[in-house]
Amino acid sequence: MTAHINSKEQVEAILDKYDYFLFDCDGVLWLGDHLLPWVVETLDLLKQRGKSIVFVTNNSTKSRNDYLKKFAKLGIDGIKKQEVFGSSYASANYIDKILKLPKEQKIWVLGEQGIEQELSELGYKTIGGSDPAYNIQFDENHPDLNQLDDSVGAVIAGLTTNVNYLKLSITLQYLLKNNKSLPFIATNIDSTFPMKGKLMIGAGSIIETVSFASGRQPDAICGKPNQSMMDSIKADNPPLQQSPARGLMIGDRLNTDMRFGLEGGLDTLLVLTGIESLQSIEQSNIKPTYYANKLGDFYQLTK
Amino acid sequence: MTAHINSKEQVEAILDKYDYFLFDCDGVLWLGDHLLPWVVETLDLLKQRGKSIVFVTNNSTKSRNDYLKKFAKLGIDGIKKQEVFGSSYASANYIDKILKLPKEQKIWVLGEQGIEQELSELGYKTIGGSDPAYNIQFDENHPDLNQLDDSVGAVIAGLTTNVNYLKLSITLQYLLKNNKSLPFIATNIDSTFPMKGKLMIGAGSIIETVSFASGRQPDAICGKPNQSMMDSIKADNPPLQQSPARGLMIGDRLNTDMRFGLEGGLDTLLVLTGIESLQSIEQSNIKPTYYANKLGDFYQLTK
Structure with missing residues (x-):
C-alpha cells in the first residue's frame, strides 16, 4: 500500500529514516522551464538536515555543467557537479570505466x-x-x-x-x-x-x-531504470552502496523512476506533478513506498 | 527442397504451369538505377506467352505513375498502371475501400x-x-x-x-x-x-x-508480406483470386517476398541478385519453390 504524504509527522519520519534523497528533475523539481512551488525550500530543508542529494536525469541533451546552469537559472543555488547524475555523464563514464x-x-x-x-x-x-x-x-x-x-x-x-x-x-x-x-x-x-x-x-x-x-x-x-546508472551513483556514494535502504528515490514516473529505486534497493516516492496520477499507481504492478501531490509538500507540511 | 532453375526444360515447365507472374522490383528487375541483365527480354518472353504480370513494391516514396516513369527510363516499355502495385497505392486504397x-x-x-x-x-x-x-x-x-x-x-x-x-x-x-x-x-x-x-x-x-x-x-x-496487399491484387485480378496456385511470386527477400507469395497461396521464386544468398535459403524456415541466380536466366536458358 502506497502511503500518501499529507502530515508533518510523516515528513519528519521520512527525514529521520533516509540519508540519501535521489531526485528525478523534470516533473519533480520543474516542468520544462517552470520551477514547481516550494522546491527550493524543500531542498534547503533537506540540506539543513544534513541529507545527501543526488539529481538523476535521463535527459542526455544536457551535460552536468548544463544542468548546473539550469539549476542556477531557475533559482536553485549551491548545487555541486557531483550531485548531478545525467545519462550523458553515465554513458561517457560507462565507455571509460566499464568498456x-x-x-x-x-x-x-x-x-x-x-x-x-x-x-x-x-x-x-x-x-x-x-x-x-x-x-x-x-x-x-x-x-x-x-x-x-x-x-x-x-x-x-x-x-x-x-x-x-x-x-x-x-x-x-x-x-x-x-x-x-x-x-x-x-x-x-x-x-x-x-x-x-x-x-x-x-x-x-x-x-x-x-x-x-x-x-x-x-x-x-545508461539511464533509469537501468541499474548500470544506479551502480555508478553508488560507486560515487559509498554510504548509499552500503545501505541502499537509507536512500529514497523521488520521481514522477512509475516505470522509470520508481522501478529504478526499487530495483536498486531504495525506498521510493512518486510525486503527481508529472505524468502519473493516483489511478496509475492503482493500475501498476510497481507500488512506490509513498506518494505526494508535489515535492513542495515536504516543506509546506513542516510549517 | 528449393529447385535451382538452370535448364531450358525447367523454364518451359514454369511457363506452362503459371499464368500470373508477380514481381518484386528492386533487387529483381534493377538494383537502384541499374537494370539487371536480360530483364527486358525476360518480361517480353512472358508477355509473348500471354502471361499476366504484376509488379509489387513496398517502396512508398513513389506513386504508380512514378513507377511507370522509372520503368520507361530504364528501358522497360509498355507497362500499364494497373500492372503496378505499390505500397503507397495499397495504403491509399485501404483508406478508401476498407476504412x-x-x-x-x-x-x-x-x-x-x-x-x-x-x-x-x-x-x-x-x-x-x-x-x-x-x-x-x-x-x-x-x-x-x-x-x-x-x-x-x-x-x-x-x-x-x-x-x-x-x-x-x-x-x-x-x-x-x-x-x-x-x-x-x-x-x-x-x-x-x-x-x-x-x-x-x-x-x-x-x-x-x-x-x-x-x-x-x-x-x-499495406506492404509485403502483409496479405492486405495480396487481397488487393487478387481483387483486381479475379483469375488469380480463383486459382492462386497459377501464380508465381518472384522476389529477392525470403521474409517479405517469399512469405508474401507463400501465405497468399502462390508458388515462389527467389532470385539471388538482391540481399539473399543460397545460404540464407538453407538457414531460413521459408523455403521458396524455386531459386534462380538472376531473373534474366529465364530468357538466357530459353536461347
Missing part, C-alpha cells in the same frame, strides 16, 4: 552536446552529434556513408531534436560495421517525455529506429 | 509524394508528407504541435528521407489524439532496404519510432 575504451578511439554520437561534453571531459573525441555538418538533406553519396571512420570504437545514441535520415543512416552503418561488433550504448530508453502538456518523442523511440534497422539491442542503457 | 474514410477528412502523412499522389487520385487531401513547410528545425511552439487539425481522419506512415523531429512529433500527437483512435496505416514495415551495396533505414524502422512513442502498432500494413 575502458582507449582514448585514441572516437565515438560516433547520435545525440546532442550533453554527450559530447561529458565524453570530452573524459578525454574522448566524438564525431556526429551536434556537428552542424550533419544537419543536411540526405544524400546517398555522403562521404561518411561510404567511408566509415575506422578509429570509431563505440556508438552512443540518445535524444536529439536534430535527428535526420543522414544521421540515422550513418549510425546504422556503424552498428553493422565489423559484424555488428562496435559497442552500442543507449543513454536511456524513455519512449516519450512531457513538454508543455504534451508527450514528445523520447530517446528510446529514436533508438528504436537504429535498433530495429540493425537488428541490435543496446549493449548498455 | 471508407469520407473524402472531406484529411490524412496526416509521415512519408513522401508517392503516398500523397495516390491519395490525391482517390480524392483525399493530405497534410504533412512532402510539404517543405515541415522541413525545418524543431520548435516546440510550432503551431501544428499545439493545434491539431480536427479534420484529420487517419495517419499514414512510410519511408521518408526527410524525416525530422518535428514530423515525428506531430505524427505522435495525431496517433495519441482522441484516445489513440485515429486509424494508423503503415505502408510497409521493412526494417532496411539495399542501396549501393549498403543497408539503409527502411520504412519499418522509422515507423518504429512513432509506434514505440505512441504505444500503438499499425492497424494495417
Whole structure:
C-alpha cells in the first residue's frame, strides 16, 4: 500500500529514516522551464538536515555543467557537479570505466552536446552529434556513408531534436560495421517525455529506429531504470552502496523512476506533478513506498 | 527442397504451369538505377506467352505513375498502371475501400509524394508528407504541435528521407489524439532496404519510432508480406483470386517476398541478385519453390 504524504509527522519520519534523497528533475523539481512551488525550500530543508542529494536525469541533451546552469537559472543555488547524475555523464563514464575504451578511439554520437561534453571531459573525441555538418538533406553519396571512420570504437545514441535520415543512416552503418561488433550504448530508453502538456518523442523511440534497422539491442542503457546508472551513483556514494535502504528515490514516473529505486534497493516516492496520477499507481504492478501531490509538500507540511 | 532453375526444360515447365507472374522490383528487375541483365527480354518472353504480370513494391516514396516513369527510363516499355502495385497505392486504397474514410477528412502523412499522389487520385487531401513547410528545425511552439487539425481522419506512415523531429512529433500527437483512435496505416514495415551495396533505414524502422512513442502498432500494413496487399491484387485480378496456385511470386527477400507469395497461396521464386544468398535459403524456415541466380536466366536458358 502506497502511503500518501499529507502530515508533518510523516515528513519528519521520512527525514529521520533516509540519508540519501535521489531526485528525478523534470516533473519533480520543474516542468520544462517552470520551477514547481516550494522546491527550493524543500531542498534547503533537506540540506539543513544534513541529507545527501543526488539529481538523476535521463535527459542526455544536457551535460552536468548544463544542468548546473539550469539549476542556477531557475533559482536553485549551491548545487555541486557531483550531485548531478545525467545519462550523458553515465554513458561517457560507462565507455571509460566499464568498456575502458582507449582514448585514441572516437565515438560516433547520435545525440546532442550533453554527450559530447561529458565524453570530452573524459578525454574522448566524438564525431556526429551536434556537428552542424550533419544537419543536411540526405544524400546517398555522403562521404561518411561510404567511408566509415575506422578509429570509431563505440556508438552512443540518445535524444536529439536534430535527428535526420543522414544521421540515422550513418549510425546504422556503424552498428553493422565489423559484424555488428562496435559497442552500442543507449543513454536511456524513455519512449516519450512531457513538454508543455504534451508527450514528445523520447530517446528510446529514436533508438528504436537504429535498433530495429540493425537488428541490435543496446549493449548498455545508461539511464533509469537501468541499474548500470544506479551502480555508478553508488560507486560515487559509498554510504548509499552500503545501505541502499537509507536512500529514497523521488520521481514522477512509475516505470522509470520508481522501478529504478526499487530495483536498486531504495525506498521510493512518486510525486503527481508529472505524468502519473493516483489511478496509475492503482493500475501498476510497481507500488512506490509513498506518494505526494508535489515535492513542495515536504516543506509546506513542516510549517 | 528449393529447385535451382538452370535448364531450358525447367523454364518451359514454369511457363506452362503459371499464368500470373508477380514481381518484386528492386533487387529483381534493377538494383537502384541499374537494370539487371536480360530483364527486358525476360518480361517480353512472358508477355509473348500471354502471361499476366504484376509488379509489387513496398517502396512508398513513389506513386504508380512514378513507377511507370522509372520503368520507361530504364528501358522497360509498355507497362500499364494497373500492372503496378505499390505500397503507397495499397495504403491509399485501404483508406478508401476498407476504412471508407469520407473524402472531406484529411490524412496526416509521415512519408513522401508517392503516398500523397495516390491519395490525391482517390480524392483525399493530405497534410504533412512532402510539404517543405515541415522541413525545418524543431520548435516546440510550432503551431501544428499545439493545434491539431480536427479534420484529420487517419495517419499514414512510410519511408521518408526527410524525416525530422518535428514530423515525428506531430505524427505522435495525431496517433495519441482522441484516445489513440485515429486509424494508423503503415505502408510497409521493412526494417532496411539495399542501396549501393549498403543497408539503409527502411520504412519499418522509422515507423518504429512513432509506434514505440505512441504505444500503438499499425492497424494495417499495406506492404509485403502483409496479405492486405495480396487481397488487393487478387481483387483486381479475379483469375488469380480463383486459382492462386497459377501464380508465381518472384522476389529477392525470403521474409517479405517469399512469405508474401507463400501465405497468399502462390508458388515462389527467389532470385539471388538482391540481399539473399543460397545460404540464407538453407538457414531460413521459408523455403521458396524455386531459386534462380538472376531473373534474366529465364530468357538466357530459353536461347
